[in-house]
Amino acid sequence: MAENEEPLLKRVYYEGCPGCELDQWNDNNRGMPYRFFIHVWFITLCAALPISSLFPFLYFMMRDLHVAKRLEDIGFYAGFVGSSFMLGRALTSVFWGIIADRYGRKPVIVIGLIALVIFNTLFGLSTSYWMAIVTRFLLGSLNGLLGPIKAYAVEVAGTEYQAVGISLVSTAWGMGLVVGPSIGGLLAQPADKFPNLFSKGSLFGRFPYFLPCLFISLFAAVTLSTCPWLPETLHKHHQSKPATMIVEGLEGSFHGTEVKIDLEGLEGSDGDSNENLFMNWPLMSSVIVYCVFSLHDMAYTEIFPLWAESGRTYGGLGLSSQDVGEVLAISGFSLLVFQLFAYPPVEKLVGHVNLCRVAALLALPLIAAYPFIARLSGLELTIILNCASVVKNVLSVSIITGLFILQNNAVEQHQRGAANGISMTGQSIFKAIGPAAAGAIFSWAQKHRNSSFLPGNHMVFFILNLVEFVGFVMTFKPFLAYSTQRRR
Numbered sequence: 001m002a003e004n005e006e007p008l009l010k011r012v013y014y015e016g017c018p019g020c021e022l023d024q025w026n027d028n029n030r031g032m033p034y035r036f037f038i039h040v041w042f043i044t045l046c047a048a049l050p051i052s053s054l055f056p057f058l059y060f061m062m063r064d065l066h067v068a069k070r071l072e073d074i075g076f077y078a079g080f081v082g083s084s085f086m087l088g089r090a091l092t093s094v095f096w097g098i099i100a101d102r103y104g105r106k107p108v109i110v111i112g113l114i115a116l117v118i119f120n121t122l123f124g125l126s127t128s129y130w131m132a133i134v135t136r137f138l139l140g141s142l143n144g145l146l147g148p149i150k151a152y153a154v155e156v157a158g159t160e161y162q163a164v165g166i167s168l169v170s171t172a173w174g175m176g177l178v179v180g181p182s183i184g185g186l187l188a189q190p191a192d193k194f195p196n197l198f199s200k201g202s203l204f205g206r207f208p209y210f211l212p213c214l215f216i217s218l219f220a221a222v223t224l225s226t227c228p229w230l231p232e233t234l235h236k237h238h239q240s241k242p243a244t245m246i247v248e249g250l251e252g253s254f255h256g257t258e259v260k261i262d263l264e265g266l267e268g269s270d271g272d273s274n275e276n277l278f279m280n281w282p283l284m285s286s287v288i289v290y291c292v293f294s295l296h297d298m299a300y301t302e303i304f305p306l307w308a309e310s311g312r313t314y315g316g317l318g319l320s321s322q323d324v325g326e327v328l329a330i331s332g333f334s335l336l337v338f339q340l341f342a343y344p345p346v347e348k349l350v351g352h353v354n355l356c357r358v359a360a361l362l363a364l365p366l367i368a369a370y371p372f373i374a375r376l377s378g379l380e381l382t383i384i385l386n387c388a389s390v391v392k393n394v395l396s397v398s399i400i401t402g403l404f405i406l407q408n409n410a411v412e413q414h415q416r417g418a419a420n421g422i423s424m425t426g427q428s429i430f431k432a433i434g435p436a437a438a439g440a441i442f443s444w445a446q447k448h449r450n451s452s453f454l455p456g457n458h459m460v461f462f463i464l465n466l467v468e469f470v471g472f473v474m475t476f477k478p479f480l481a482y483s484t485q486r487r488r
Contacts, residue, residue, distance in 0.1 A: 017236050032164065036156045039223075039230055040149060040165060041172045043109060046220040047145035048176020049183065050120050051085070053212055055301065056185035056325040058082065059309040061209050067129035071314065072446035075306045077129060079439015082302050083432050084133045088140025090428035096144025104234040105148040105155070106227070113224040115142035117217045124213025146173075155233035177332055180216075185325015187212035193322065277422060282481040283410035284422075289480060290403040291426040292471040293360075297396050298434030300367075300464055304389070306442050307370070307457060314446050315374055315457040317381065331389040338394050343401065352402035353475065353482060359395040359402075360472035366392055367465050371457045399471075406482050 054061070058078045068074045100108045119139035126132040153165030190198040191205035198204045204211050277283060305324045310316030319327075347355055366388060376384055407423055442460050449456035474480060 032161050033157050037168055040153045041168055042223045043149050044169050044172035045176045046116060046223050048173045049180045049216045052177050052180035053184035053216060055305045056181050057188035057209055057321040059306050060321055065129050073443050075439045075442030078306060079302055079436045081132050081136055082435030084137040085140035087432040088137040090432050092141040097147055100148040104232045105152045106230055106232045108144050108148045110227050112143045112145035113220050116220045120213050121217040124210035125207055152233055181325045181328035183215055184212045185322045187215055188321045285480045286403055286406040286410060287423045287426055289471055289474045290423055291430045293399050294427045295430040295434050296467040298431040299438035302435040302438040303442055303460060317374055327386055327389050330386050331393045334390045335393050335397055352405045356399045356402040357475050359398040360468055363395045363468050364465050367461050370461045
């Protein structure tokens, strides 16, 4: 090659394009973009905190709003509050993905943080049941943070640091789902827990669930104030590219997932991979099983605090919101440890399909034993309850992770975004149904504590087990079709 010969491939930067400006900055600064990654961490944390923070105090909030005529009806109404957030996210995730691809990631991030500050604060100030539902619905529908921030975490860094960006989002998401219940459990009803600091006549005494919401909203407001320094990553030079959109998927167990859907991939692409994904049974069967287990997990997430906080006369544990927050926080921390250190070697030893089956099978006797935990008290209750919660969540995340691997292995690499989009759409619908159905069943069971067959909470956990058993059966052939080899 001649000395003055130009390289065959030369990167082109378009003037006025924010994505090109960032790429050029990354090319000139090869170190890890710590400043951008710190922003990604805090934004992801903001997105995760409101999701789980209400569960420790939701039972008491419904009681204090006097929407239920009887204590047995509290679970019914609480279920719809939990569903409203998920329903909002399910309806608008595609919309926010389109906006993020058309106008940029940064505007969607800013709008999401503003919505979080406003509607999470208003939820804490709810004076009626419908105000609580509407504010949670708007919080879910206007908060399209997760999808764009995962795309942003990859795009804001050079190629060598993109894996770090994704792991940052996953870790921050898990941390938010750990810290959220702790904030809700510890800061709710402050006038009762900290009478020397908060009087009954103060703002926090009149609105006992405002403090945890305010704390999270202030954290989001501080994060929002740093957004002017965030660079935009979307390329805006009208270069011809395949039609794509970022879709925000609802979190499984303790995960959030952003997926990138190739619209052309739904019908296939040129060459040997011209395949309609809806006709891909290995993919669709794993998606259906994934949705069944997601329904179970969301219903359990709703039922657990309702059961733990209901009175002993109703078959519950009579715990406070603080007690439930501590249990959920311990479970969340244990999940992070399991995901980082235990899941990879176990999955390598037995395989993800067998691990799914074993986890689903072990969950059946564990869930069936929950009503009997109500007979315990004191230290014995604390130890057994925490152990049961940790094991249950570990089993759930083992199932969900294995099924997610199956979905990715069922399609070629260029179609994985579309495949994950189909999965997340189904999962969103099932997760919106889960809390409402679980709350209604819990309320019904509270009214039938003296039934001769499966009285009270025995019926609740029996139905949870029924869904789990259906999912377990569906992990076998001929329903679940899968390949032992990973497709490239």
